[in-house]
Amino acid sequence: MLRRGFTQQHTLYSKSAGVNGAVRDCGDDRSKSMATGDIEIDVKDMKMVNETIEKTKMKHRYLDLGLQAEQEDLRPRSSPILVLSGPSGSGKSTLLSKVMAEFPSFAFGISHTTRAPRAGEVHGRHYWFSERQAMERQIAAGEFLEHASFGGNLYGTSFKSVEEIQKTGRICVLDLELQGVRNVKKAALGAKFVLIKAPSIEALEERLRGRKTESEDSLKKRLKHAKEDLDAIEDDPTLFDQVIVNDNLEYAYGELRMMLLKNGFVQ
Numbered sequence: 001m002l003r004r005g006f007t008q009q010h011t012l013y014s015k016s017a018g019v020n021g022a023v024r025d026c027g028d029d030r031s032k033s034m035a036t037g038d039i040e041i042d043v044k045d046m047k048m049v050n051e052t053i054e055k056t057k058m059k060h061r062y063l064d065l066g067l068q069a070e071q072e073d074l075r076p077r078s079s080p081i082l083v084l085s086g087p088s089g090s091g092k093s094t095l096l097s098k099v100m101a102e103f104p105s106f107a108f109g110i111s112h113t114t115r116a117p118r119a120g121e122v123h124g125r126h127y128w129f130s131e132r133q134a135m136e137r138q139i140a141a142g143e144f145l146e147h148a149s150f151g152g153n154l155y156g157t158s159f160k161s162v163e164e165i166q167k168t169g170r171i172c173v174l175d176l177e178l179q180g181v182r183n184v185k186k187a188a189l190g191a192k193f194v195l196i197k198a199p200s201i202e203a204l205e206e207r208l209r210g211r212k213t214e215s216e217d218s219l220k221k222r223l224k225h226a227k228e229d230l231d232a233i234e235d236d237p238t239l240f241d242q243v244i245v246n247d248n249l250e251y252a253y254g255e256l257r258m259m260l261l262k263n264g265f266v267q
Helices: 008-014 043-074 092-102 132-140 159-166 178-186 201-211 216-235 249-262
Strands: 033-036 039-042 081-085 106-108 144-150 153-158 171-176 192-197 242-245
Touching: 081 092, 081 178, 092 106, 092 171, 092 249, 132 144, 132 153, 144 159, 144 178, 153 159, 153 178, 159 171, 171 178, 178 192, 178 216, 192 249, 201 216, 242 249
Parallel strands: 081 171, 081 192, 106 171, 192 242
Antiparallel strands: 033 039, 144 153
C-alpha cells in the first residue's frame, strides 16, 4: 500500500540501478551512454536520473514515517495506575469498592496467589488462584510486574493483568503489600501510591477478630507483619503519596476521593 506512489518511470530507472541506487555505466567510453531495457540514456542525463531516484526514495521514506506516526496515534494510551496498600483489616477493600461504585473508569488489577480461596472468593474475580509451581515458572519467565511472599504463599501482579485494563482506557487499581509497592515504584510507571491504615494496632486486631476468618496463628502473623510494615513506612515517609487513617469510613473515603480528584484520576 505504501508503494502505490511509485511511478512507471521509477520502475524503469530502477532496472539499471546499482546496489546503492545509482545508474550503472555500461562501459562505452565513446558515447558514455546508459542502457535501460531498449532505451539509451546519454551521460549528461545521468545526474538527473539519479536525482529523480533519490527524490522518489525520499518521498516514500516520508510516507513510511507518516503512516508510522498515524499508527502510533491510534495505539491505546497507557492510563495511570493507582496502588492501594494496607494491612488486612484496614478497610482498604471497602474503600476500593466505594471508589469503583462511584467511578466506573476504575478497574481492579487481579493478582495471582498460591493460597487457597476463602469462602465467597471467585477465581478470576478476587484472585487468580494458581499452583505454586506454575506461578514460580511465570515469575522466572519475567511475566510479573511485582511479586512477594507472605504467610507461606506467593502473591503477584502480572504485566498482562495491567495491560489488559490499560487497553480499555480504564484506570488500573492494584492492591499490594509493601514489597509489591517498592517493586512497582522502582518500575517508574507514574503510579500513585496510597496507604490505608487502621488508627492503631489494637483497632486492627479488633477488626480482624471480628471477621472470624483467621486462626490464632494467622492472626498473630498478620499483626506482626502489619507492625513491621508501619515501622518501615515511618523510616521511609516518601514511599506513599498519601496516608489515610481509616477510623471513620465516610471521612476516609472523602480523603481518598479528594486525592483522586487532585491527581486527575477523576473529574
